[in-house]
Amino acid sequence: MVMEEKLVINELEQGRELAQRLMSNLKDTSSIESSKNLISEILSIYQNAISMLDDKKVLKRSREIDDKDSKNVIKKRQVFEKKTEKVSFFVGAGQEKGSIDDGYCWRKYGQKEIHGSINPRGYFRCTHRFTQNCLAVKQVQKSDRDPSIFEVKYVGSHTCNNTTTSPKTPNFSISMFQQEDIKPTKTEEAMMSLEDLESTKNIFRTFSFSNYEIENAGGGWKGNLFHEDQLSPAATTSGSGITSEVATAPASVENSETADSYFSSLDNIIDFGPDWLLSCDVLNW
DNA sequence: CGGATTTGACCACT
């Protein structure tokens, strides 16, 4: 395990301990039940993050991809390109038929029954793939746990300018992305990642915690999802369009010094090495 | 009629 990975786990463990201490401080106060729930969720998130980072298979896989490419293994062009793409995992309350309107034009090109999942996964590519060479792709799968929620995975970003409407922000969302193959020569992509990380401080303040777990950071995207009753008031106000409120922290978090200390910890831990990026961002849809 | 969706086949990877 490289130094950065150890540091990340260290930081997360510290955060978990602090949350546990706060939890015991609140034990005998029944009026702050919601705070307790919040802390439980924080603990859950920390646990998930630690588990993810402690999964040597994932980390090993990430490095192996680098090795393969450096050895000039010839692969199908599409497959190779994918490994360099930004991947966003996205969960949130969805709309009917999985037709989550993110402001872009998508064309469905496939559907697949996924082993271990009740619901099939739909494959969408940008309508302008051929006209504008836009390589954005997304996968949409209805959550097994809550059919009203869709899990969306974005691969690549839009290079087209065409949107059905102005890009929308989901009523609530959090995404996690992993760039699996950032090589020193990929300066541009690396810079993009740093920009994403740069904005992470603020982004971390935009969501109300909920259990979020990824069984397999490399490809899995299962999780305890965001239910409407767990969303911040701002997040539940509208399913259409970007609202400034969406970028506002839930009061329970904003007003909590303790929560701020956690965010400070997160500020520290996002300074990862380039081969493993973990971040949260709010996508424009 | 043209574009979008469906769905079985095919391919790459493990």
Added chain:
DNA sequence: AGTGGTCAAATCCG
């Protein structure tokens, strides 16, 4: 061989 991702012909729909 199993699985996930993509292709492409058939079909649907406005």
